[in-house]
Structures are given as C-alpha cells and as structure tokens.
Amino acid sequence: MAGVTLYHWEPNANSGKPMLALMEKGVAFDSHYIDMLQFDQHRPEYLAINPQGTIPAMTHGARVLVESTAIMEYVDEEFPGPALMPDSARDRWRVRWWMKFMDQWLAPSFSMIGWSVFVGPMVRRRDPAELEAAIARIPLPERRVSWRKAIHGTFSEAEMAESQRRVARGIELLEAELGKREWLASDSYSLADINGFNLAYAIPLSQPALSNDEKTPNLLRWLRAVYARPAVKQCWALGRTDMVKRVAILEQERI
C-alpha cells in the first residue's frame, strides 16, 4: 500500500485538520513537523512539495495533496475506517456549509488574532535582518504582507475589530447550531467537527467573556465531547507550543 506522509505544524487550524482526520481513520502516516516559527514552510525542500509555501501538505504514494479541507475529504474517501461524512445528502450539505463558512469567513479572523497574539510575539525578538531575509523568501506576496504585520504588530485597529466581531458572531452561531444536535452538522461525528474543533478548542480561554459554561453551554458540551475522543488526545499530544497546550482548559469541569 502506498505510504502517507503529512507535512504539518501543530494540531491547530489547518495543520490539525488532516492530522486528526488521519488519526480518526486509523491511517498510519509519516509525520514531518514543519516548524512554522522557523519558517520551515518556505525552505526549498518543502517548496518542492508545496510551491505555495503553506502547510499542511500530504503525499500519498506519488500523489501530492494540498488544501486542508480537501485533504480531509480525500482521507475520508480513500482509506478504510469510520466514515467521517454522514449518509444523507442534506447532512453532507450541512458539513460542507460549515466547512466553507469556517474556512472562508471565520478562520481568517481567528488566524489574525492568533498571529497577532502568539505568532508575532514568538518570532519578533529575533534579529531584524534575519527576519527580513525570511520574509523575502515567502513565495506568496499576500503572505509577506501578513508576516510583516504579525512581526511588526501592525494589524490595524479596524482589522482587529472586524476579526473580533467575526469571532463573537461565530461563537453565537456555533452555540445556536450545537443546541440543535449532538455534533455540529449531523447526528454523527464528521469532518465539520474536526474542522470546527481545530478552530474552537481554545475559545473558552481566549474569549472568556463570550464563551463559558453559563453563556455557551452547548459549545462547551461539544468541545468536551470532541476532546474526549482518543484520536483527539493522540493528536493534541503532538503539540509542542504553549498555544496548542491551551486545549487543557477543556479538562476543567466548570469554566
């Protein structure tokens, strides 16, 4: 059988999606940790796999796959193991609706806050000339802009306010949806839950005024239920940064 190699950073956002999907399916894979904070994703060895210089990427035999959500769908269809898409067309539509909403509208706002609160401060202390050289090696021009803003702390107030607005709205929508059923998009655990958890696992810690057991009981119930899954524990155990270790908040009985 052709081997699977996953190039990923932490179990967080886009990298965590295929990591967790593979683990839920029980697919063995070679894990290549790409240290985003050391700009490994822009080194020639990795650009030979994904010329865009973004993570994650997966190889399956001679196939090279990029785009985290599309990789998850590939993993679900290509390998045996528990189905991660529901049976009915309506529920599959709902899974895809949520994944599109998160990937396109909500995740970029979480990501801007994450870059400004964690990623920027983690790399900012380094030698400015070294950082400029690292930025110059980034293949996508729009990513050069984001990295500069993260490093220099120059996301505008309006940009940050819009991100915070979207995060608040996202929390409301998740809470309402999770009041309707056990899992996010259907009565069975699906790719929408994997996608959503990667975005939302630290919400009670990062947005304590908006999300806690009193204000968002359904969201908290769901976060704890996802975190209780063996594959999720196995996946988050691979986390190396303090950012990802925030998942431990879900071990508290009351938040």
Ligand SMILES: N[C@@H](CCC(=O)N[C@@H](CS)C(=O)NCC(=O)O)C(=O)O
């Ligand atoms: N749409 C892509 C986005 C990938 C992406 O932006 N990944 C981030 C990490 S979550 C990244 O590579 N950031 C590092 C960089 O842009 O240099 C996907 O879903 O795979």
